[in-house]
Amino acid sequence: MSAYSPSDNRYKTMEYRRCGNSGLQLPAISLGLWHNFGDVDDYKNCRKILHHAFDKGITHFDLANNYGPPPGSAEENFGHILKKDFDGYRDELIISTKAGYKMWDGPYGDWGSKKYLISSLDQSLKRMKLDYVDIFYSHRPDPNTPLEETMGTLDLIVRQGKALYAGISNYRAAEAEKAIEILKRLGTPCLIHQPKYSMLERWVEGGLLDILEREGVGCIPFSPLAQGLLTNKYLVGIPEDSRAAKPHGFLQENQVNPGTIDKIAKLNQIAQERGQTLAQMALSWLLKDKRITSVLIGVSKVEQLEDCLQSYSRVIFSNDELSKIENILNSKN
Ligand SMILES: NC(=O)c1ccc[n+]([C@@H]2O[C@H](COP(=O)([O-])OP(=O)(O)OC[C@H]3O[C@@H](n4cnc5c(N)ncnc54)[C@H](OP(=O)(O)O)[C@@H]3O)[C@@H](O)[C@H]2O)c1
Numbered sequence: 001m002s003a004y005s006p007s008d009n010r011y012k013t014m015e016y017r018r019c020g021n022s023g024l025q026l027p028a029i030s031l032g033l034w035h036n037f038g039d040v041d042d043y044k045n046c047r048k049i050l051h052h053a054f055d056k057g058i059t060h061f062d063l064a065n066n067y068g069p070p071p072g073s074a075e076e077n078f079g080h081i082l083k084k085d086f087d088g089y090r091d092e093l094i095i096s097t098k099a100g101y102k103m104w105d106g107p108y109g110d111w112g113s114k115k116y117l118i119s120s121l122d123q124s125l126k127r128m129k130l131d132y133v134d135i136f137y138s139h140r141p142d143p144n145t146p147l148e149e150t151m152g153t154l155d156l157i158v159r160q161g162k163a164l165y166a167g168i169s170n171y172r173a174a175e176a177e178k179a180i181e182i183l184k185r186l187g188t189p190c191l192i193h194q195p196k197y198s199m200l201e202r203w204v205e206g207g208l209l210d211i212l213e214r215e216g217v218g219c220i221p222f223s224p225l226a227q228g229l230l231t232n233k234y235l236v237g238i239p240e241d242s243r244a245a246k247p248h249g250f251l252q253e254n255q256v257n258p259g260t261i262d263k264i265a266k267l268n269q270i271a272q273e274r275g276q277t278l279a280q281m282a283l284s285w286l287l288k289d290k291r292i293t294s295v296l297i298g299v300s301k302v303e304q305l306e307d308c309l310q311s312y313s314r315v316i317f318s319n320d321e322l323s324k325i326e327n328i329l330n331s332k333n
Pocket residue numbers: 031032033034035036062063139169170194221222223224225226227228229231232233241242243244279280296297298299300301303304305307308
């Protein structure tokens with residue numbers, strides 16, 4: 001692949017949304033590197049996806065210490081591509097990473113202690129060949145570490161300049177409220193919360209979104225396509241190159257079950273009536289809520305990315321469409 005030079009039109013079409021009450025704006029679509037960027041994946045394809053994303057105004061790339069497989073390899077590959085292709089563009093990028101799930105053996109390679117978070121971020125920076133990340137997340141709450149220690153470590157990391165902003169992920173409403181309060185007291189406001197949220201996973205609607213709005217914290221839903229279920233790809237079986245078919249994919253075959261597929265087929269019908277693909281409609285449906293700063297998608301192909309990009313300009317739904325969608329999502333089959 002020849003040398004990459006970003007498109008001059010990269011800021012012409014993307015919508016940028018303010019992240020809570022902060023000064024930071026994020027693209028309506030952000031790209032995550034959980035799957036498809038490890039050593040098991042095609043490096044040329046990784047490069048192609050990153051180039052296309054940046055060309056289309058996607059400035060935010062989301063990683064974590066353990067993304068791969070093997071764990072760490074997504075950060076390494078990303079770091080390699082950054083150096084090769086994005087040299088000189090660091091100030092146009094928002095790069096996030098996280099620690100909170102198991103990364104190495106022993107008592108210091110998991111959860112939310114100061115020891116783990118500091119060591120892990122140092123390792124992530126080395127793998128990505130970066131001096132700092134833009135956002136560092138506590139990847140999940142740790143029931144055995146005082147929240148003050150985990151949040152105090154995020155505050156320290158920001159003060160050390162190893163991250164510009166602090167975020168939390170997978171914190172339930174009450175835990176998030178406490179974490180946000182501690183960070184506020186320490187003087188490092190919580191920038192953003194990264195929860196799982198899609199048409200098929202709606203727990204955030206039961207309180208979390210209200211807290212984030214009240215506290216001026218942004219929200220970036222992960223797996224907004226339910227790992228690919230909310231697309232038309234599984235309507236006629238499990239394609240060979242899909243996440244559900246891959247041995248290292250986190251989407252299990254039994255999640256592609258007749259009850260879910262029946263709902264997906266009905267949602268697909270509504271999407272077609274709207275003149276959208278189901279993937280586009282699933283993202284538009286999230287982005288219709290102004291509390292959503294950005295949706296954090298994954299893609300295995302440039303064509304999927306291109307498809308998803310047609311979502312943020314179509315966020316108006318009629319009441320009739322919304323109630324039909326609601327009926328499908330709430331139906332028991
Ligand atoms: N904080 C956390 O705990 C946490 C957890 C999970 C994820 N995340 C973050 O969220 C990011 C996104 O998660 P995700 O990959 O599960 O997101 P997703 O967008 O729900 O699913 C991505 C998958 O959907 C399929 N897809 C995407 N666009 C498509 C299209 N237009 N048409 C057909 N299929 C399409 C692809 O599947 P195929 O691969 O089958 O082609 C792709 O790999 C991750 O990379 C990570 O950064 C965070």
